[in-house]
Amino acid sequence: MNILSPSVLSADFAQLGEGLQAIASGGAKYIHLDVMDGHFVPNISFGIPVIASLRKEAEKLGLNLIFDTHLMIADPAKYIKDFANAGSDIITFHIEACESPDHAVQIAKNIHSLGKKAGIAINPHTSINAISSIAHIFDMALVMSVVPGFGGQGFIAETLEKTRYLRKNFPNLDIQMDGGISHENLQIVLDAGANIIVVGSAIFGKSDVTTETKSYVSAMRQI
Ligand code: DX5
Ligand code: ZN
Secondary structure (H helix, E strand, O other): EEEEEEEHHHHOOHHHHHHHHHHHOOOOOOEEEEEEEOOOOOOEEOHHHHHHHHHHHHHHHOOOOOEEEEEEEEHHHHHHHHHHHHHOOOOEEHHHHOHHHHHHHHHHHHHHHOEEEEEEEEEOOOHHHHHHHHHHHHHHHEEEEEOOOOOOOOOOOOHHHHHHHHHHOOOEEEEEEEOOOOOOOOOHHHHHOOOEEOOHHHHHOOOOOOHHHHHHHHHHHHO
């Protein structure tokens, strides 16, 4: 099934509660939460308390959103429990932040022991070999289609090759693509085999977030 995961990175952070409501009204089932620490990426966004507050707000509003947390942080192992307790349903961390593939597997096991889904993210310029031997441990692979750190960047088309490879070799794996996705390239992203699609600025950069969300939800159903 194809799923839209709107990223709040480009939202007005003073109105994140309204943002939740707006994407849920547009039919989104997921919310993508980009955590940046200023070390792994050269930008700082938000962290554990903001996610915990959003979880409470979602509950208060009766919204059943899946919290899809993307950790762009240097030491993910240290904070897995905190992000799980804050209300993340899926916790994705970067292979580039791990000492070895075995280290990534250990972190995934920790995530699973907390009853959450585990995702492994791979940067545009990292070879697929870095995750091909461990992808089966994960619920989701996140193929970054921009260099992580900022919303609103251009889509790097070469990354589609990694998605095609993963889809061919792991037919049942959830494959997420993240960065620079809009109506202009949604079709090629889905054709490559991605089924969880992150859209940030193309939704939250627009004035009517609900209408934009609806347009992506319906485009993904039709394709
Ligand atoms: C980039 C983030 C993305 C970003 C996507 O580091 O991981 O989730 O918010 O935003 P757009 O869709 O604007 O590229
Ligand atoms: Zn992201």
